[in-house]
Amino acid sequence: MASQNPNESLSVFSNIAQAPEDPILGVTVAFNKDQSPLKVNLGVGAYRTEEGKPLVLNVVRKAEQLLVNDQSRVKEYLPITGLADFNKLSAKLIFGADSPAIQESRVTTVQCLSGTGSLRVGGEFLARHYHERTIYIPQPTWGNHPKIFTLAGLSVKTYRYYDPSTRGLNFQGLLEDLTAATPGAIVLLHACAHNPTGVDPTVDQWEQIRRLMRSKGLLPFFDSAYQGFASGSLDADAQSVRMFVADGGECFAAQSYAKNMGLYGERVGALSIVCKSADVAGRVESQLKLVIRPMYSNPPIHGASIVATILKNSEMYNEWTMELKAMADRIISMRQQLFDALQTRGTPGDWSHIIKQIGMFTFTGLNSEQVAFMTKEYHIYMTSDGRISMAGLSSRTVPHLADAIHVAVTSMT
Numbered sequence: 001m002a003s004q005n006p007n008e009s010l011s012v013f014s015n016i017a018q019a020p021e022d023p024i025l026g027v028t029v030a031f032n033k034d035q036s037p038l039k040v041n042l043g044v045g046a047y048r049t050e051e052g053k054p055l056v057l058n059v060v061r062k063a064e065q066l067l068v069n070d071q072s073r074v075k076e077y078l079p080i081t082g083l084a085d086f087n088k089l090s091a092k093l094i095f096g097a098d099s100p101a102i103q104e105s106r107v108t109t110v111q112c113l114s115g116t117g118s119l120r121v122g123g124e125f126l127a128r129h130y131h132e133r134t135i136y137i138p139q140p141t142w143g144n145h146p147k148i149f150t151l152a153g154l155s156v157k158t159y160r161y162y163d164p165s166t167r168g169l170n171f172q173g174l175l176e177d178l179t180a181a182t183p184g185a186i187v188l189l190h191a192c193a194h195n196p197t198g199v200d201p202t203v204d205q206w207e208q209i210r211r212l213m214r215s216k217g218l219l220p221f222f223d224s225a226y227q228g229f230a231s232g233s234l235d236a237d238a239q240s241v242r243m244f245v246a247d248g249g250e251c252f253a254a255q256s257y258a259k260n261m262g263l264y265g266e267r268v269g270a271l272s273i274v275c276k277s278a279d280v281a282g283r284v285e286s287q288l289k290l291v292i293r294p295m296y297s298n299p300p301i302h303g304a305s306i307v308a309t310i311l312k313n314s315e316m317y318n319e320w321t322m323e324l325k326a327m328a329d330r331i332i333s334m335r336q337q338l339f340d341a342l343q344t345r346g347t348p349g350d351w352s353h354i355i356k357q358i359g360m361f362t363f364t365g366l367n368s369e370q371v372a373f374m375t376k377e378y379h380i381y382m383t384s385d386g387r388i389s390m391a392g393l394s395s396r397t398v399p400h401l402a403d404a405i406h407v408a409v410t411s412m413t
């Protein structure tokens with residue numbers, strides 16, 4: 001657009017190009033501009049209630065109240081590695097209370113800026129200290145993964161993951177690609193509720209992946225952004241990670257409390273590195289501090305204090321698990337309702353993947369043209385790859401979505 005401001009040509013930035021919107025967050029920007037009362041945002045992965053409102057968990061409100069009332073609390077800097085209690089409890093949450101790696105002090109955990117920050121710190125550490133710079137990420141994956149790891153200094157390659165013809169796992173392709181991977185390379189794995197596909201390996205398939213990766217010396221880097229959100233059980237959703245830790249080998253895990261505690265904007269997460277000995281873990285931690293210090297010095301205190309308060313109090317912990325299960329159950333019920341609504345309309349095609357896939361997202365199989373049509377005609381917003389956030393749906397909006405899918409599928413192929 002031509003500038004109206006004569007001073008603009010004097011700016012040292014006058015030639016700067018307009019950057020494109022983030023493909024996921026840009027959906028919300030477009031949604032916010034839409035004036036239609038029918039509009040539905042199924043783009044961004046944030047939980048909504050049946051009324052379409054953001055949810056702050058009761059247990060989080062309680063923990064915040066306790067923190068506010070505690071006059072002994074101050075606002076001093078945390079250590080570079082974050083809140084010690086939070087780190088210990090986060091490791092226990094993902095690896096299990098009885099994890100030998102924790103008991104043998106072979107795990108180092110640092111508090112980071114949610115899942116994204118944990119992945120970035122882990123990536124930068126690997127780029128500096130690991131002998132192999134290649135990281136394999138699933139195809140497709142969360143859109144931020146390639147950017148995070150490329151900017152961290154790693155070289156990003158992909159392995160096959162999704163089979164559009166079955167809308168399920170391309171297990172054969174995955175095994176072939178990991179077999180052909182550079183020995184020693186890093187492999188990014190979604191611990192559960194794979195984003196965007198909602199397709200996870202079975203326990204047997206995880207076991208085969210583990211054996212293959214260990215035999216080739218591939219280094220597992222788990223991204224755990226949805227623990228408890230997929231099945232409603234924190235333990236079940238951590239099973240893949242625990243299988244890799246149980247064999248005594250090394251492993252990275254990035255945890256986020258954005259979804260499972262609803263702490264999105266608090267930016268609270270953790271990076272854990274499981275090592276072979278306590279001595280190595282100590283040295284690894286000393287180097288993690290050198291990665292973090294020039295990046296943001298030390299992490300914020302509030303969100304981590306909320307998490308630590310909840311995780312160390314058994315009553316609050318139990319309350320959390322119940323609230324978490326209620327969120328997971330509502331999403332599962334949305335899957336069933338959408339599936340039933342498409343069946344009722346006789347929408348052509350097999351839609352069983354809607355109830356088979358798990359976690360926050362359904363990879364519908366709708367193409368970008370159909371998505372654009374649904375946005376224009378029905379004010380339904382989603383990413384152009386056809387991914388919808390089930391957490392953004394409600395019993396009220398399911399029929400509207402089903403109508404839109406039905407017309408999109410029957411009128412365009």
Ligand SMILES: Cc1ncc(COP(=O)(O)O)c(C=O)c1O
Pocket residue numbers: 045113114115116117142190195223225256257258264269
């Ligand atoms: C697969 C995956 N990893 C990591 C994240 C990181 O989220 P956050 O940085 O908000 O914890 C997300 C969020 O959408 C995700 O889907």
